[in-house]
Amino acid sequence: MSDLKGRVQQATGGTDDEQPEQAPVTDLAVSDTALQWLQSRATYFTDALPRHVDKAHFMSVALSVMPNLERCTHASVHQAFLACARFGLEPDGRQAAIIPYGEVATFQPMYQGLIELMYRxxxxxxxxxxxxxxxxxxxxxxxxxxxxxxxxxxxxxxxxxxxxxxxxxxxxxxxxxxxxxxxxxxxxxxxxxxxxxxxxxxxxxxxxxxxxxxxxxxxxxxxxxxxxxxxxxxxxSTELAELVEMDDDLDDTTSAPPVIRGTVLARDDQAPGEDGAERQPWPTTAEPGSASREAGEQE
Incomplete structure (x- = not known):
């Protein structure tokens, strides 16, 4: 599906009328590399989460989105998940969505997410x-x-x-x-x-x-x-005002991506061309269904 709603549903496995469910993982090697990448950066996201958000659940939802972001750059995926975590919004397609536009993973707050911040x-x-x-x-x-x-x-x-x-x-x-x-x-x-x-x-x-x-x-x-x-x-709240300001920046596709306050990127998460950094490949696995320690150490 080419429309935004379709891409949200594809990325989350959900529909407008039901809670999204994680799609069955058929490629265990892909699952391992996604999990490996997320685990290596888990503290970036969990440290940014508000106290009331369950860290394990957030990471589980993030993992379910990963298969649709394989072609996106590390930097854009990192920034998109960090934005979700910063505001305590799950990337489930209801509160927020992470939509791949080419090689760029884009954080998209939904109206339910704005309402969630109002409730706080x-x-x-x-x-x-x-x-x-x-x-x-x-x-x-x-x-x-x-x-x-x-x-x-x-x-x-x-x-x-x-x-x-x-x-x-x-x-x-x-x-x-x-x-x-x-x-x-x-x-x-x-x-x-x-x-x-x-x-x-x-x-x-x-x-x-x-x-x-x-x-x-x-x-x-x-x-x-x-x-x-x-x-x-x-x-x-200050939190809602910041999200609205960021959403305005995200709508301006002619400018540089907004910077998430408090973000510190590892060197391999820098965007191509920044300080000579090149786009890094996703980590590889030695065997389908098993995480590669060696690849994780290289990351």
């Missing part, structure tokens, strides 16, 4: 995101006091197709027992955000590649834009 603020009780479809029952009257200003009742008696196309994305939070302003974003508004702010979209349009996230999975970016607007009306 002590004043935020809950965060809700939803889609309004054409045949749903809904009403928005901004002059009414909260929470009577907004109402949405999905047609549970109908399938999504029967409910009609999505017409609105909305998000709100409960803060100190009170509901925040409801953020509503229709499709034309999402397109305006895309056209005005997305450098990746503009570049893909100029090059006629149509491969930016806005091209390949418009709905995901629509949802993300809605949640990004919500952050302006909820208490914002």
């Amino acid at each position: 603020h002590p004043r935020v009780d809950s965060v809700h995101f939803g889609w309004v479809r054409e045949r749903d029952q809904w009403d928005y009257t901004p002059t009414e006091p909260s929470p009577r200003d907004f109402f949405h009742k999905p047609r549970v008696d109908l399938t999504e197709e029967e409910r009609g196309p999505v017409i609105l994305a909305y998000a709100f939070a409960w803060i100190d027992g009170r509901r925040s302003q409801v953020i509503i974003l229709n499709r034309p508004q999402a397109e305006q955000i895309r056209n005005k702010y997305s450098k990746a979209y503009k570049k893909a349009e100029r090059n006629n590649t149509k491969d930016s996230p806005w091209h390949t999975d418009f709905d995901a970016m629509w949802a993300k834009s809605c949640v990004l607007r919500l952050r302006k009306v909820v208490p914002t």
